[in-house]
Amino acid sequence: MSVKIAGDLRSGNVIMVDNVPVIALKVQINKSGRNTAVVKVRTKNLLTSRVSEAIFKADEKLEGVMLEKKECTYSYYSEPSHVFVDSEYNQYEIDAESLSDIEKYLSPDMTDICEVTFYEGRPISVVLPQTIIREVEYTEPVARGDTSGKITKSAILKDTKHDLQVSSFVEIGDKIEIDTVTGEFKRRCT
């Protein structure tokens, strides 16, 4: 067993809850008071497939589960699963529900090296790199003379059509860096 700090939990991690292995499907970290945070996790029981939710303090120690991991790249979507492939061209299918937290970043063109996790030989989750780069398909241009003082605006990503807030200077076609843990825009890539 390993120790996992709740604040470091990411979608795809496997932890023990009530002596049962569960996989984190969606991790939401919210800043509370005085620089503390709470972590809300939607989990799936790996034995029963039951989905439930739990909450932890961000500094809480959880029991992690040592699992096999492999570096893979994304290949394609074949309902109801996403397919990843390793360096030896072995394919691994993972159901989309298990990847609900990262689906918004999965596109056929992506070359990011992902980490596929296996439980008893079965691929159960994928962890993306901490940051990824994606192209903006659409965003409102900044109007000249705009004195609204807005510093962020909505942008749609290419392929996935995921909508996120970006800095007002981002333009259509820009490549932007995204934090896959927080889902936040980090910077425009030149």
Added chain:
Amino acid sequence: MISWDIFCKVVDNYGDIGTCWRLAQQLAFEYNANVRLWIDNIESFSCLCPSLSIDVSRQHVGPIEIRHWKSDFPTVDVADVVIEAFACDLPQVYIEGMTRRAVAPVWINLEYLSAEDWVEGCHLMQSPQSRSSLKKHFFFPGFTSKTGGLIRERDLDSLRAAFGPTVAAGFLRSLGVDSKTDDELQISLFCYDNPALPRLLQCWADGRTSVRVLAATGAATEQVSVWFGEEFSADRKLQRRSLTVHALPFLSQSHYDRLLWACDINFVRGEDSFVRAQWAERPFVWQIYPQAQNGQLVKLAAFLTRYLDNFEHSDVVRRFWQAWNGVGDIESAWHGFVANRKSIQEHGKVWVNQLDQTADLANNLAHLVRRK
């Protein structure tokens, strides 16, 4: 009689112990609960509760048992309800006692107050504990019926209603503050170190309206002292043109409520005084606890969105609050705020009426316990 253990660690200031002390009293007096309050910093607590003995590890204040929470935690009977306030960590020996208890206690993590949307989705969620079968409940104070509500004593409204002008004048005299004139603006000032304060003091000094500031001991009086270039301790008064500032002694919680009721505008900070200022139904401005990477501005914005909903002068309030929290020009924002003071005060009553639709925090805690 249900027994409650409330654990409180003082991180800084008086907000943690202030909230826990109010809660302990309300549970004891309104719910007939058997309350034991564990506090790691008795000295801080004694400022709020002067009757406490600092060097006594076990004592009573009225019906409430006060225990000094030290590193060598004693073996004690675990209560029916255990509250870890503001995400403090319980002593390991106490948790072991909880697991051995024949009937598991109701274990509650009392979280920080926030107006953000995510709070509703986290309130009352369970937190499985990896080393035991115990379940901890996360309890979030808040401003809607889907949260845990706010601390509010049953007699608060009646006490405030009885606090008329004559009583207010007598109260202020007891603090060494003489009666204000009708054209004087009386302001209470309770803040963290605030870069906007010197400019505001200047604005008040240069203004045409007489402004009387009643400043709380601490960061407020320290900054005032620097601005005046003079020592400024309790019971002293400093004046510069239109501005007069009184340094107040440390006030008990009930006296602080009365201060808020007696003033025209209240400057508050943190969590406890922020809530009390709302119940006071006077215009107020909140300096939120600073967080890393200006995270507090998100929380400030979340509250303003709720508080200013359907208010025609929301822009002047928002501008002033943002300026007081470091965003924008404080002087111009102040002029807009004070010019709309009466309207803001009326809106404060509308806001409290809205909060009245939600049961108070102690009531919601008691309800949770009854369900378990």
